[in-house]
Amino acid sequence: MLTIEQISDRLELQQLVTDYVYAIDTRAFDTLDRVFTPDAHIDYTAMGGIAGPYPKIKAWLPDALKHFPAYMHFIGNLSFEINGDVATGQIACFNPMVIPNAAGGTDAMFLGLWYHDRYARTKDGWRIAERVEKKCYDFNMPEWMKKALKLT
Numbered sequence: 283m284l285t286i287e288q289i290s291d292r293l294e295l296q297q298l299v300t301d302y303v304y305a306i307d308t309r310a311f312d313t314l315d316r317v318f319t320p321d322a323h324i325d326y327t328a329m330g331g332i333a334g335p336y337p338k339i340k341a342w343l344p345d346a347l348k349h350f351p352a353y354m355h356f357i358g359n360l361s362f363e364i365n366g367d368v369a370t371g372q373i374a375c376f377n378p379m380v381i382p383n384a385a386g387g388t389d390a391m392f393l394g395l396w397y398h399d400r401y402a403r404t405k406d407g408w409r410i411a412e413r414v415e416k417k418c419y420d421f422n423m424p425e426w427m428k429k430a431l432k433l434t
Contacts, residue, residue: 288364294408295362295401299373302410303355311343319402319409328417329395330431351388353379357397367403372396374418381424391427394418 284292298317305313318324318336325333332342347353359374377393400412420428 291364291369291408292362295364295369295371296360298401298408298410299357299360299371299397299399303357303375306343306347307354309344309347311340314340314343316406317410318413319404319411322410323412325414328415329393329420330427331415349382351380351382353377362401369401369403369408371399371401373399381427383424389422389424391423392419392421393423394420 301313302317305311305317314336318340320336322336323334324336324339326339327333331346332339334342354377356376357373358376360371361373362369362371373396375393375395375397377395379391379393380388381391383389395418396416398414398416399410401408402411
């Protein structure tokens with residue numbers, strides 16, 4: 283049986299990963315300061331992004347995502363292993379994205395990935411200390427994008 287503290291930790295971690303997707307999807311990148319530790323390491327390379335310390339990733343995100351008129355993250359299958367003030371987690375993510383096409387319109391592509399996280403309890407609550415994307419699939423990603431991202 284879970285203790286009240288264990289239930290609280292799981293709910294706080296669930297809210298943390300939800301806060302992440304809302305910050306990205308609403309392009310409210312400054313709110314990521316309440317999601318990541320200042321020294322967090324983030325690796326988005328599995329889906330064509332970059333890896334590095336949180337400040338570098340935060341500065342990169344607005345430019346990287348400006349090319350997509352719309353996108354949304356759906357997360358689920360949250361699994362957390364909590365050990366005192368540290369935890370790990372795996373989160374499934376379904377990420378549909380609108381992309382411009384050559385005809386001047388838009389298409390949609392779908393990305394499936396896993397977030398592999400490491401969390402730290404701080405004086406301000408739980409934060410993501412490390413996030414690594416693991417690719418599951420992509421659907422309808424244009425060839426030009428795969429080549430640009432070196433995913434082919």
